[in-house]
Amino acid sequence: MKPEGLSEKDALEWEQKNSDAVAYIKLSLSDEQALQFAAENNAKILWDKIKSTFTGQTEDHKIDASNELKNLQINSNELANDYIARARGIATMCHSLGLDVSPQELVYYTVHGLKGKFAKVRDILKTERDKSIDEVLEILREEETSFNSPSSTRAEGTSTDVFLF
Numbered sequence: 653m654k655p656e657g658l659s660e661k662d663a664l665e666w667e668q669k670n671s672d673a674v675a676y677i678k679l680s681l682s683d684e685q686a687l688q689f690a691a692e693n694n695a696k697i698l699w700d701k702i703k704s705t706f707t708g709q710t711e712d713h714k715i716d717a718s719n720e721l722k723n724l725q726i727n728s729n730e731l732a733n734d735y736i737a738r739a740r741g742i743a744t745m746c747h748s749l750g751l752d753v754s755p756q757e758l759v760y761y762t763v764h765g766l767k768g769k770f771a772k773v774r775d776i777l778k779t780e781r782d783k784s785i786d787e788v789l790e791i792l793r794e795e796e797t798s799f800n801s802p803s804s805t806r807a808e809g810t811s812t813d814v815f816l817f
Contacts, residue, residue, distance in 0.1 A: 653696055670695050677702070710749065717746045721753065724765040732792035736762065736785060759785050766792075769799060 654666060673695035678686045681702075688705075692698040721742045726735045739762045743753045762785065766774035773795050777783060783791075 653694065674698055714746075714749045714751055717742065717749055718751055721746060721758075721761050724761050726766055726768070726770060728768055732789060732796050735765075736789045736792070739765075740785065755784060756781070759783055759788055762788060770795060 654663070654670070658666060670693075674693055677695060677698055678689065681689070685702075689698055689701060692701060721739075724739055724742065730738075739758060743758045746753045759781075763774055763777045763783075766777070770792065773791060777788060777791065
């Protein structure tokens with residue numbers, strides 16, 4: 653808001669600074685966002701409108717990211733590396749939005765999202781709460797390797813399938 657009671661010189665200086673601030677703010681927006689706020693020429697009001705618009709969206713993003721982590725599930729043909737990378741990416745996104753995801757939480761949601769060919773491993777890992785995400789990845793890689801071997805009859809294993817060629 654323009655202060656009242658300024659001399660002509662001070663008013664011109666304020667107008668110039670306000671105009672510069674509006675330009676800098678609008679330059680930092682995408683074209684679509686700049687169009688949304690194109691009519692606003694007061695820097696303070698523009699900033700407040702942008703802040704109120706995106707504060708609500710940030711809360712929505714936090715909720716979405718948290719739900720995405722809590723509902724994480726491995727896809728049917730997804731490799732262990734890709735699944736763990738996706739889980740880590742979601743945790744990073746949560747962190748960037750201000751949500752703290754502990755390493756134990758990441759492991760918890762990652763393990764609970766295992767299904768299909770990893771269901772037996774999931775049941776075992778659920779009882780081993782002290783595993784790191786790297787250890788979980790290594791266990792999943794070993795399990796994948798056992799699935800891909802021509803004859804998989806591991807005594808200790810979670811895979812009892814035998815592939816005959």
